[in-house]
Amino acid sequence: MTAVPAAKLRGYAMLTAALVWAAIVLHRPELVAVAAPFGVLLVIGLAATVPPELAVRTSDEEIRAVEGDTITLHTELEAAGQAIGRLAIATHAPAGLHSSTPARVLRLSADTPAEITTDLVCTRWGGYLTGGMSLRASGPLGLVRFEQTVPATVRVRVYPRPESVRALPRPAATHVGAGNYVTRTRGEGLEFADLRPHVPGDRLRQVNWRVSARRGRLHVNDYHPERNADVVLFLDSFTDTRDQAGGTIDMTVRAAAALAAAYLRTRDRVGIVGFGGVLRWVLPSAGQTQTYRILDSLIDTQVVASYAWREVAVIPARTLPPHALVVALTPLADARMLTALADLRARGIDLAVIDVSPLPFVGPPAGDLGDLAYRLWRLQREQLGSKYRTMGVPVVEWLHGQPVDEVLAKLREVRRYARTVRI
Amino acid sequence: MAAHTATATSGRGHGAVIVAALAASAALAAAIIARWEAGVVWAIALAVAAYAAGLALAGGSLDQWAPLTAGGLFAAAELGEWAVEAARPAQIDAGIVRARAATIVALAAAGAAAGWLLLLASNAGTGGLAITAAGLAATAAAMLLVSRLARGAWRDD
Numbered sequence: 001m002t003a004v005p006a007a008k009l010r011g012y013a014m015l016t017a018a019l020v021w022a023a024i025v026l027h028r029p030e031l032v033a034v035a036a037p038f039g040v041l042l043v044i045g046l047a048a049t050v051p052p053e054l055a056v057r058t059s060d061e062e063i064r065a066v067e068g069d070t071i072t073l074h075t076e077l078e079a080a081g082q083a084i085g086r087l088a089i090a091t092h093a094p095a096g097l098h099s100s101t102p103a104r105v106l107r108l109s110a111d112t113p114a115e116i117t118t119d120l121v122c123t124r125w126g127g128y129l130t131g132g133m134s135l136r137a138s139g140p141l142g143l144v145r146f147e148q149t150v151p152a153t154v155r156v157r158v159y160p161r162p163e164s165v166r167a168l169p170r171p172a173a174t175h176v177g178a179g180n181y182v183t184r185t186r187g188e189g190l191e192f193a194d195l196r197p198h199v200p201g202d203r204l205r206q207v208n209w210r211v212s213a214r215r216g217r218l219h220v221n222d223y224h225p226e227r228n229a230d231v232v233l234f235l236d237s238f239t240d241t242r243d244q245a246g247g248t249i250d251m252t253v254r255a256a257a258a259l260a261a262a263y264l265r266t267r268d269r270v271g272i273v274g275f276g277g278v279l280r281w282v283l284p285s286a287g288q289t290q291t292y293r294i295l296d297s298l299i300d301t302q303v304v305a306s307y308a309w310r311e312v313a314v315i316p317a318r319t320l321p322p323h324a325l326v327v328a329l330t331p332l333a334d335a336r337m338l339t340a341l342a343d344l345r346a347r348g349i350d351l352a353v354i355d356v357s358p359l360p361f362v363g364p365p366a367g368d369l370g371d372l373a374y375r376l377w378r379l380q381r382e383q384l385g386s387k388y389r390t391m392g393v394p395v396v397e398w399l400h401g402q403p404v405d406e407v408l409a410k411l412r413e414v415r416r417y418a419r420t421v422r423i
Numbered sequence: 424m425a426a427h428t429a430t431a432t433s434g435r436g437h438g439a440v441i442v443a444a445l446a447a448s449a450a451l452a453a454a455i456i457a458r459w460e461a462g463v464v465w466a467i468a469l470a471v472a473a474y475a476a477g478l479a480l481a482g483g484s485l486d487q488w489a490p491l492t493a494g495g496l497f498a499a500a501e502l503g504e505w506a507v508e509a510a511r512p513a514q515i516d517a518g519i520v521r522a523r524a525a526t527i528v529a530l531a532a533a534g535a536a537a538g539w540l541l542l543l544a545s546n547a548g549t550g551g552l553a554i555t556a557a558g559l560a561a562t563a564a565a566m567l568l569v570s571r572l573a574r575g576a577w578r579d580d
Contacts, residue, residue, distance in 0.1 A: 007463075012500075015468050017562070019475070026479050028475070028478045030542070034471060035493070036493055036535075037533070038497060086523075102512045103513040106515075107519055141530070
């Protein structure tokens, strides 16, 4: 621990010296009497001060939580050899974790471990290092303070809070694997499609005996097979427009987490591409493990400022399988993302865009010129949406505070009536 | 303390001493409000200076209340420092508060008692150059002792 003199040590020493010298010069012994308590404190306090030895042990190394959860950190403190009369403990909480436990001042007995708990409220998704604290032990009479900083070693992964999603945009093309989408083709399945005359090779269990008896020859039932699909979530991490209430990147990550979980529940293969200053991706796959892979990837999403031009060519080919539905979540603010979306559409990829609107986070600047610029910007955004619709890409605007389920329902509706065009 | 300083003085400069004593009280309050720990010590130093000036201007007999004044000034300084610390929100163990209050009272009492003994010794003394020289030497020795103890407290492990 580092020894730091308290303000009163120098102050009392100077005061005592000045009083004693003044007493001699002025021939007033009362001044020595005034100096006495301060002198007594200095002598006793300094003689009794011994640098303390403090051992700090943190029990948790990694904690996983969901936004809004309260996590508890356990720390064990032990004073070796001598007791510490006053130990002030202040926990450092990174932005995104709010400490609901105030600083504490306690007494530590010698060689007796004391456990302290710190409650942290997870206010924002992300990966954090926490558990750091400032310890300040006061000497017996507070003349010297011993300070120690405990580094943050506890890893906390806060996942976005789950949002309910009922209606998902349906992919235009399905995959060969079994899933939840009833396809138009005929094959093995549960959904009845049609009747047809029996041909060699048809299985006996497919025979519809009632119809066969009525028509006098064997007929079999045809079914629509249930298939799964590939879905890629394409996240724009070039820009983040935010205010106190949140930001576009927060909305993007929360929606992506909800979409990924919902598609994985329907046995689709889901992948993710974080397209921004840093390119991140998770190859499409299915299953519960993929949910955690995607969530782990999402909480590392952040805006990294970069002026380098990026095209879809930099994305590994396997992350965008043929016939995959690509759901882009973007505030439509960066030219690189706009070009990438146009490029994806030009390659014939089934694309749907959720426009994570930055408008609720940006007010019009003051003055007529600012107001004009704001209106022009809004017009430009509307024109962009119109351009994508012309290309056959459904674009749905998502405003802050609107439930993601409502936006997805709208997207599903738009896709139902939109025609896929070849350009 | 300001009131005692005001009553202990008389004659020329009486007004200035009262103003200084009041300024010390205001400075102490301001330092506590501003959470300035060093300011508390400066405010006490100003109060002590006002008291010393008052004694010098008054002249005459010994102030028998000096040990109580010392204890009061000391308690004011310690309570001021405590108030500055308490302004930071913290969850404090009840035992610590009791122990600290008891320490302040005990030290103030011990300091006042020591001051009273010193005053008794000064009454018994006959004065002269030898006594003054011994006083100076004792002061220097005390300063050396304090600095040596402070160096010892500084050692880091």
